[in-house]
Amino acid sequence: MGVSTTGPEKGISLVTVDFPPVNALPVHGWYELADAVRTAGRDPGIRCVVLAAEGRGFNAGVDIKEMQRDPGHNALIGANRGCYEAFAAVYECEVPVVAAVQGHCLGGGIGLVGNADVVVASEDATFGLPELDRGALGAATHLARLVPQHLMRALYYTSRTATARELLAHGSVWKVVRRSELLDAALELAREIARKDGSLIRLAKAAINGIDPVDVRRSYRFEQGFTFEANLSGVADRIRDTFGEEPGKGKERA
Template sequence: MSYETILYEKDTTDKFATITINRPDKMNAMNKTVIREIDAAVAAAVADPDVNALVITGAGRAFSSGYDLQGGDFDVDIDFWRADMSENAEALLNIWRAPIPVIASVNGYALAGALELMMCCDLAIAADNAKFGEPEVRHNSGPPALMMPWLLATRDVRWLMFTGDMVDAQEALRMHLINKVVPADQLKEKTENLARKLARMPVPALRYTKASINNQQMVAGLMPSFQYNIEAIAALHVTRQGREWMANLAKMSLKEYLAFRDDPFKGLD
């Protein structure tokens, strides 16, 4: 299968594949095509008996800056947002559900929806220059998939989701957002070494172990919490301030919009 916005490559030595978000000129911002192509590639990897592990990364200097804020019609109702966010959340959950281990290899920025994507992966290795955050709270939005409370301590969840602050790789490691930090020039090598290790494991052992870990989260209420979040954030988007922010997005350039969003918080760290 050919893709427009991602690369899908199988290793020639070991049984793992790599999905690379390939929009480096846009910091790998994720539009609907990206989301759907990642979902299709994950399904292809899961169906392939010659793929025992999967890596997701980004081209250029970012893992991904998050959902693409340009080019959409945001003067929409709650039904649109419910459907939109449900599709996004389902695609991310398909990464979490995949019966093979999935590694996020984080080169540079992993923000907003891309941070949610990273957290839906089983493991995460980050370059020492990577940055992480949920800045969408600053423009009256929120994540489509609420994975963070299932990984982090509540204090850290509230900090990231209330402030929109970015954290560096060492702080992300302390928070357990990621498993390991490596020098940026070693990220590909270290990620592939881990993928090779996982690809050589007995396949049923990882499949059943992942199923058991996921079941623990489901029993604890992960799926209802995702559904509640979809309804809550869809409603947030159609509040008065939500519509005002969407109107700003329609009439401003992305550079103007991000400055308008972030300038009130400068000098407060």
Template sequence: MPITTTIQNRIAEIVFDVPPVNAFDSATWLSIPDMITAAARNPEVNCVLIRAAAESRGFCGGVDIKEMQAHPERITLLNRGNYLTFKAIREAEVPVVSAVHKFVIGGGIGICGASDTIIAADDAFFSLPEVDRGAMGGASHLSRMLPLHKVRAAFFTGGNIPAEEAYRLGAVEKVVPRAALEAEARAFCAVIASKSRKALVIAKEALNGLEPRDVDRGYRWEQGFTLEMYMHEDSQKARDAFVATGKAAEF
């Protein structure tokens, strides 16, 4: 299967392996929430680790732009899959750690932003290229990671934020060599997994309740603008250009 779950030593590992770039279509996004919820509810699991397969070119390329180019009417399915995935991560009963390498794009930002902790390889970078893809969304979760003006600069330019910069700004717990990412992530999760499951469940609920704003509600607000953007002719032009050339359209 392209996305698998294994459980060992009280850690559930959810691994993405959807070539070529872990960019998920609407059906795949809709399948992920149940995987996360089931893993976190398992009484034998104290921590969930989300990562990409070792041979993957990057952590997550976001959504399948080719699907949206060919089937723009599926935007509501995609929106729902994204929303439910990120919500499932944030509301998971136990802590969720994302271990990322290379590109963390679009929906990958949502996964990381909804997570409790991020471990990054030294080649990782974070990006929201939505402004160049005819879409919106992702700032709500990036705002859990980075300061307001950094989020806006990244969103308006579609630029990349290297792992070291994300670490400097407090978004990333640790930056490690690419070859050591899996081992370092498992070691970090093992510390969490050694705790009382009951204590972890209570702590997760308490920490979520302490947040100054509702990130899920904020993301739903954003998705209304995503739908508005998808209905504009510039949105289709942006997707056509990306699929044809891999570059942003000119306006």
């Protein structure tokens, strides 16, 4: 359990996340992921990183229960900083990052995938930000890199999800395959990337990031400010206290 790194083929680093049962990452998990991706990218022998996950889904965001157990704000601050570092690590990785997504990709998962260079998804993959249902805000910056602006807003306000096929139609998913074929498909693409000259592929990654119209780190940090405001006002706690309850059986909202 945790974050592991393997070298399935020359020039390729496979970073795998495994936090059962749904890959909702605790604070330390986000930092482990950030460290693993940055370490892989710094390795001069690596030309592509594949980011994958074990289990039912790719990522379910932060561990809400960890926040509920914390009487103060340490877990919240830790999760926000950890997500910030993990998302940045993927975006700033010195070589291209291919995300292999299966099942649910929610909350923080959108931050990872939205900052990846390429996304390969299984047929059952779904993407969304249920933040408003969990007393949080954020990662609209990254969802906007996956779907058009108005669809991003609709998904954000409703907490609905989009399918891998829908994202394929928008051009943000490279390929959709059976779940059993997901890792092979991601490695096939990574293998093609890894055939390029190592120095040149790193220059290409830096150049493409340099022409990005949105500063993803600053944009996401701006969003996080509203998450802290929601927590200080008490709105976030009121909503988080109903997390896991059946609809209609939560605490009455003001």
